[in-house]
Amino acid sequence: MNKKLLKRNKFYDKLAHYVITIGGVAVILSVVAILVLIVRVSLPLFQPPTSEIVDHKITVTEPLAVIGLDDYQENVFTIDQKGVLSVFSLQGQETVPPVDLGINHDAHIIFTSRSRTEYSLLWDDGRLSVVGISFRPVFNAEGTRSIEPQIAMQGEYASLPTGSPLLQSFFATSVDEDAPGTVRVNLHQDNSVSIFRTSISESLFGDVEETDESFVIPAYFETISALALSEDGRQLYAGTGGGTLLHWDISAAPVLEDTVPAFKQPITALGMVFGSQSLAVGTADGSLTTWMGVRDSDQSTTKKLRRIHTLTSHDSPVVAILPSRRDKSLLSWSAKGELHLDHMTSERNLYNFALGSVSLASLNDRGKGLIALTATGVQLLKLHNPHPEVSFKTLFGKVWYENYDSPEYAWQSSSGSDDFEPKFSITPLLFGTIKGTIYAMLFALPLAIFGAVYVSQFAPPHLQQIIKPTVEVMASVPSVVIGFLIALMLAPFIETHLVALILCFLLVPLCFVGFLFLWHYGQRFKAIHEMKSGFEFLLVLPVILGGVLLSYYVSPFVENQFFAGNFTQYMFENIGATYDQRNCIIIAFGLGFCVIPLIFSISEDALSNVPSGLRHASLALGASRWQTAWRVVLPSASPGIFAGSMIGLGRAVGETMIILMATGNTPIMDWSIFNGMRTLSANIAVEIPEAPVDGTLYRVLFLCAVLLFGMTFIVNTGAELIRDRLRKKYAQY
Amino acid sequence: MKNDNRNAIIAIEDSIVQVRDLNLFYGTSQALFNLNFDIPRNKVTALIGPSGCGKSTFIRCINRMNDLVDSVNINGSIQLDQQDIFDKSVDVIDLRRKIGMVFQKSNPFPKSIYENVIYGLRIGGVTEKPVLEEAAEVSLKRSALWDEVKDRLHDSAMGLSGGQMQRLCIARAIAVSPDIILMDEPCSALDPRSTAHIEELIRELNGEYTIIIVTHNMQQASRVSDLTAFLYEGELIEFGKTTDLFTVPVKKATEDYITGRFG
Ligand SMILES: Nc1ncnc2c1ncn2[C@@H]1O[C@H](COP(=O)(O)OP(=O)(O)OP(=O)(O)O)[C@@H](O)[C@H]1O
Ligand SMILES: [Mg+2]
Numbered sequence: 001m002n003k004k005l006l007k008r009n010k011f012y013d014k015l016a017h018y019v020i021t022i023g024g025v026a027v028i029l030s031v032v033a034i035l036v037l038i039v040r041v042s043l044p045l046f047q048p049p050t051s052e053i054v055d056h057k058i059t060v061t062e063p064l065a066v067i068g069l070d071d072y073q074e075n076v077f078t079i080d081q082k083g084v085l086s087v088f089s090l091q092g093q094e095t096v097p098p099v100d101l102g103i104n105h106d107a108h109i110i111f112t113s114r115s116r117t118e119y120s121l122l123w124d125d126g127r128l129s130v131v132g133i134s135f136r137p138v139f140n141a142e143g144t145r146s147i148e149p150q151i152a153m154q155g156e157y158a159s160l161p162t163g164s165p166l167l168q169s170f171f172a173t174s175v176d177e178d179a180p181g182t183v184r185v186n187l188h189q190d191n192s193v194s195i196f197r198t199s200i201s202e203s204l205f206g207d208v209e210e211t212d213e214s215f216v217i218p219a220y221f222e223t224i225s226a227l228a229l230s231e232d233g234r235q236l237y238a239g240t241g242g243g244t245l246l247h248w249d250i251s252a253a254p255v256l257e258d259t260v261p262a263f264k265q266p267i268t269a270l271g272m273v274f275g276s277q278s279l280a281v282g283t284a285d286g287s288l289t290t291w292m293g294v295r296d297s298d299q300s301t302t303k304k305l306r307r308i309h310t311l312t313s314h315d316s317p318v319v320a321i322l323p324s325r326r327d328k329s330l331l332s333w334s335a336k337g338e339l340h341l342d343h344m345t346s347e348r349n350l351y352n353f354a355l356g357s358v359s360l361a362s363l364n365d366r367g368k369g370l371i372a373l374t375a376t377g378v379q380l381l382k383l384h385n386p387h388p389e390v391s392f393k394t395l396f397g398k399v400w401y402e403n404y405d406s407p408e409y410a411w412q413s414s415s416g417s418d419d420f421e422p423k424f425s426i427t428p429l430l431f432g433t434i435k436g437t438i439y440a441m442l443f444a445l446p447l448a449i450f451g452a453v454y455v456s457q458f459a460p461p462h463l464q465q466i467i468k469p470t471v472e473v474m475a476s477v478p479s480v481v482i483g484f485l486i487a488l489m490l491a492p493f494i495e496t497h498l499v500a501l502i503l504c505f506l507l508v509p510l511c512f513v514g515f516l517f518l519w520h521y522g523q524r525f526k527a528i529h530e531m532k533s534g535f536e537f538l539l540v541l542p543v544i545l546g547g548v549l550l551s552y553y554v555s556p557f558v559e560n561q562f563f564a565g566n567f568t569q570y571m572f573e574n575i576g577a578t579y580d581q582r583n584c585i586i587i588a589f590g591l592g593f594c595v596i597p598l599i600f601s602i603s604e605d606a607l608s609n610v611p612s613g614l615r616h617a618s619l620a621l622g623a624s625r626w627q628t629a630w631r632v633v634l635p636s637a638s639p640g641i642f643a644g645s646m647i648g649l650g651r652a653v654g655e656t657m658i659i660l661m662a663t664g665n666t667p668i669m670d671w672s673i674f675n676g677m678r679t680l681s682a683n684i685a686v687e688i689p690e691a692p693v694d695g696t697l698y699r700v701l702f703l704c705a706v707l708l709f710g711m712t713f714i715v716n717t718g719a720e721l722i723r724d725r726l727r728k729k730y731a732q733y
Numbered sequence: 734m735k736n737d738n739r740n741a742i743i744a745i746e747d748s749i750v751q752v753r754d755l756n757l758f759y760g761t762s763q764a765l766f767n768l769n770f771d772i773p774r775n776k777v778t779a780l781i782g783p784s785g786c787g788k789s790t791f792i793r794c795i796n797r798m799n800d801l802v803d804s805v806n807i808n809g810s811i812q813l814d815q816q817d818i819f820d821k822s823v824d825v826i827d828l829r830r831k832i833g834m835v836f837q838k839s840n841p842f843p844k845s846i847y848e849n850v851i852y853g854l855r856i857g858g859v860t861e862k863p864v865l866e867e868a869a870e871v872s873l874k875r876s877a878l879w880d881e882v883k884d885r886l887h888d889s890a891m892g893l894s895g896g897q898m899q900r901l902c903i904a905r906a907i908a909v910s911p912d913i914i915l916m917d918e919p920c921s922a923l924d925p926r927s928t929a930h931i932e933e934l935i936r937e938l939n940g941e942y943t944i945i946i947v948t949h950n951m952q953q954a955s956r957v958s959d960l961t962a963f964l965y966e967g968e969l970i971e972f973g974k975t976t977d978l979f980t981v982p983v984k985k986a987t988e989d990y991i992t993g994r995f996g
Binding site for chain 1: 832838
C-alpha cells in the first residue's frame with residue numbers, strides 16, 4: 001500500500017511539474033508571439049526599397065520629346081519630336097492610333113515641360129501646344145478591364161509676334177477657383193523672360209471676360225540656365241550659369257523676391273517638389289539640394305529662400321529633376337546617366353541606377369513605375385518603396401518640414417489637403433509618455449506609500465480593516481470612468497480654481513506645521529496625551545480640509561491682488577506660459593487615482609509582512625513608532641514597495657483611456673505642468689481607426705506599440721534587477 | 734485570587750524592580766495572577782516555568798511591550814526606581830531606553846553589523862562618529878563578538894551565524910547602557926557551543942547589569958542566575974536564591990517541575 005501511495009505521489013508530482021511548465025512556457029511564448037507580431041508589422045518601415053526590371057517589347061525609332069507610363073504600368077506613351085503621340089502596350093502594340101499633335105508638319109518640339117497632367121510642347125516655330133494626357137480604366141461588357149488613354153488638347157498658342165526666339169516655355173493653370181486663368185512663361189534667347197497671364201473673370205451678369213496681361217523680366221546679367229514655375233503659376237524660379245538662384249513672385253507684376261548667389265557652380269536643373277512649396281536645385285557638379293521660403297524671424301512676414309535638404313549628389317551635372325506626383329520624392333538624372341530617386345524630407349536616396357545615358361525618364365503618378373529612355377532603349381522598372389518618407393531621422397530626429405520655420409519634432413498624421421505631408425516624429429510621443437508618467441508618479445507615489453505606511457504601521461486595527469479594502473476597491477474603477485470624471489468635472493473645476501489649487505500646496509503644509517505645534521503644546525492636556533495612538537492622524541484630516549477651504553476662500557483675493565484678476569492671463573503675459581484646460585495636473589490626478597491603489601496595496605502588503613520581530617526589536621530599543629517605520633520597516637519592505645511602484649509605473653506608462661480623455665492629445669514637447677501632451681498609447685488609440693492597413697501611419701503606430709512594449713520591458717527588467725539587489729541587501733532570515 | 738503568594742517575597746536589600754499585585758488579562762482570559770516580587774539590582778534573575786505559564790508575558794510587562802497588544806489589560810504596578818511604569822506620565826520611549834531586551838528569535842536588522850549595534854544610539858540622537866564607533870566596539874567586546882566581526886563591521890548582519898546574531902542582539906541591547914536587560918529564552922535556538930558563549934556572557938555581565946532571563950533549561954538557570962522565580966499557570970509559585978530553589982524547593986510543584994515530572 002505504501003508503495004502504491006508513493007507511486008501516486010510521484011505521478012501527481014510529475015503531472016504538476018508538466019502542467020506548471022507548460023503554463024509558464026505558454027505565457028512566455030504568447031508574450032514573444034505578440035512582440036513578434038507587432039515587430040513584423042512595423043519592420044517594413046525600415047526595409048530598403050526594391051526594384052524589378054519589367055520586360056517589354058517596346059521599341060522607339062524616332063527621337064522622343066516625352067515618355068510616360070500609366071499608373072497601371074500597362075501602357076507607355078511617347079511623343080516624338082515631330083509631335084506624334086503614340087500609346088503602346090508592353091507587348092509593343094499601339095493600343096490607339098497615333099495622334100499627330102502638330103499643325104505645321106515641319107516643326108519640331110524643342111522643349112517640353114509638365115504641370116500636373118498637362119504637357120506643354122514648345123515648337124521650333126515658336127508655337128506652344130498644351131496637351132493633357134491621362135489614363136482611365138474601362139470595363140467592357142465581359143467585365144475585363146482595359147486602360148484607355150484620355151488625350152485632350154488644352155490649348156494652342158501662336159508664336160509671339162515680337163521678341164527674341166524662345167528657348168523654353170512653361171504653362172500653368174490656376175487651381176484657385178476665385179482667380180481662374182493660365183500663365184505662360186517663356187525664356188528667350190536674349191536671356192529675358194516674358195510672362196503672359198490670362199485671367200478669367202465672370203461679371204455679375206454671367207458674362208465671362210478674359211483679361212490678358214504680359215510682363216517682361218529684362219535679361220539678367222548671368223545666363224539663365226534653368227527655370228521652374230510653380231503649379232499654380234504664381235512663383236517663378238530661375239537658376240543661372242553663374243550659380244545664382246532667382247525667385248520672382250509673378251502673381252501680379254513680377255517682383256524679384258530673392259537672389260541667392262549660393263552656388264559656386266552653374267545651376268543646371270530646377271524642379272518644383274510635389275506641392276510646389278519647395279524647389280529642387282541641381283548643379284553642374286552634381287549636387288542636389290532643396291530650397292524653401294522661410295521666415296527668418298518670428299516677426300518678419302517675408303520669406304527668404306533657404307537650403308533645407310541636401311540629397312545624394314550625382315557624379316556629373318544634373319540634367320533634369322522631376323517631382324513624384326505622389327509624395328516628396330524627386331527623380332533626377334545626370335549627364336553620365338545616373339538616375340536617382342530621392343525623398344526630400346527624409347533625405348533618403350531610394351534608388352540609384354546607373355543607366356549609361358538617360359535622355360528622358362518619368363515616374364508614373366503612383367510612383368511605383370519608372371520608365372527611362374537610354375542609349376539601349378526603353379527601360380521599365382517596377383519600384384517597391386512603400387515608406388520613402390520614413391527614416392530613423394524622421395522618426396526620432398528634428399525634421400525641417402515645409403511650412404515650418406525651423407526643424408522640429410512634429411507629429412501630424414493627416415490634414416485636409418491632398419498634398420499634405422504626414423509628419424511622424426515619435427519623439428514628442430515618447431516625451432509625452434515620460435512626462436505624463438513622471439507627473440502622475442510625483443503625485444501618486446508619496447500618497448500611496450505614506451498611506452501604506454500609515455495603514456500598516458500606525459492605524460488602529462479596525463481602521464486598517466476599513467481603509468485597505470476601500471482603497472483596493474478604487475483599483476476596480478474602470479479607467480474610462482476616471483477619465484470621464486476628471487476630464488468633464490475636474491478639469492473645468494481646476495481651470496476656474498487654479499489659484500486655489502496652487503495655494504493649497506502652500507497653505508496645507510503651513511496648516512500642518514501649525515497643527516504640529518499645537519499638538520506638541522497640547523501634550524500637557526490629559527485628553528490629548530491619552531488619545532489612542534493611531535487616531536492622532538485622523539485629527540490631521542480636518543487640518544488638511546481646513547487648508548483646502550482656506551485656499552479656496554482666499555484665492556479670489558490673491559488672484560485679484562497679485563495676478564490682475566486672472567492668473568492664467570497673467571502667467572501668459574509675464575512668463576509666456578499657456579494654460580490648457582486638459583493638462584498635466586489633471587493627468588496627475590487621474591493617473592494617480594488609477595495607480596495609487598496598486599502601489600498602495602502592494603506596499604501595504606510588503607510593509608505588513610516585515611517580521612514583527614524587527615519592529616519589536618526597534619521599539620524595545622526605545623525607538624518611536626515613526627523611527628521604527630522609517631529606519632527598520634521601510635527599508636525592509638523596500639523591495640516590495642519598489643516592486644509596487646514599478647507596477648504602478650508600468651500601468652501609468654501604458655494607461656490609455658484616462659490620457660485619451662483628459663489631455664488635449666497635442667503632441668507638443670513642453671515640460672510645463674499646465675500643458676497637455678500625447679502619449680504613445682493614446683496616440684495609438686487616437687490614430688489607429690484612421691490608419692489604412694499597411695500604410696506608413698499604420699506601421700508607425702505599430703512601431704509605437706513596439707516602443708511601448710520596449711519601455712515597459714526596460715522598466716520591468718530594471719525594476720526586477722534593482723529589486724533583486726534590494727532583496728539581497730534587506731534579506732530577511 | 735487563587736492563592737496568596739506574598740510569602741514569595743524574599744528579603745532583597747537592593748531591588749531595582751518591585752512587582753506589586755500584578756494581574757494581566759488578554760481580553761477576558763487572565764494570564765498573570767497577582768504577582769508580587771522584587772528583582773535585585775545588578776544580579777541575574779531567572780524565570781522558569783512550563784510553557785504558557787506567562788513568563789514572556791511577564792517580562793514584556795517590564796518594558797511595556799505589551800502595549801503593542803491591543804487586548805491587554807493590566808492592573809497592579811511595577812515600580813522601577815520608585816516610579817510606577819504604568820503611570821500615564823511615564824514616557825514609554827524613555828522607559829525602553831533603560832531596559833534592553835533580547836528576544837528568543839534573534840532579530841538583527843537587515844543593516845550592517847555596525848549599524849545594528851549603534852541603532853539605539855542613533856535613534857537617541859547620537860551622531861558623533863567617534864562616540865558611535867567607540868560604543869560599537871565596547872558593546873561588541875562586552876558581548877564577546879568583537880574578535881569575530883571586527884573585520885567585517887560593515888557587512889550585513891544577515892551573514893552572521895545564529896549564535897553570532899544573538900550575541901549581536903545582546904550587543905545592540907547593551908550599547909545604549911540600559912539598567913536592565915530582559916532575555917526571553919535567548920539560547921533556545923542555539924547549539925551548545927553558542928549557548929555556552931552566551932551563558933558566559935551573562936555571567937560576565939552579572940554585577941554590572943540587572944538581567945532577567947527566561948529559560949526552559951534548568952541547568953542554564955542554575956549556571957547563570959543568582960535568583961530564580963518559578964511561574965506556574967500565571968502565578969508565582971516560588972522565588973528564591975537559585976541554589977536554594979534547585980536544591981531545596983519549598984513547593985511541591987517546584988520540585989515536580991525541576992525534577993522533570995511535568996512541563
Ligand atoms: N497576544 C496574546 N493574546 C492572547 N493570549 C496570549 C497572547 N500572548 C500570550 N497569550 C497567552 O498567555 C499565556 C502566557 O503566554 P506566554 O507567552 O507568556 O507563555 P510563556 O510562559 O512565555 O510560554 P513559553 O515558555 O512557551 O514561551 C498563554 O496561555 C498564551 O496563550
Ligand atoms: Mg515565551
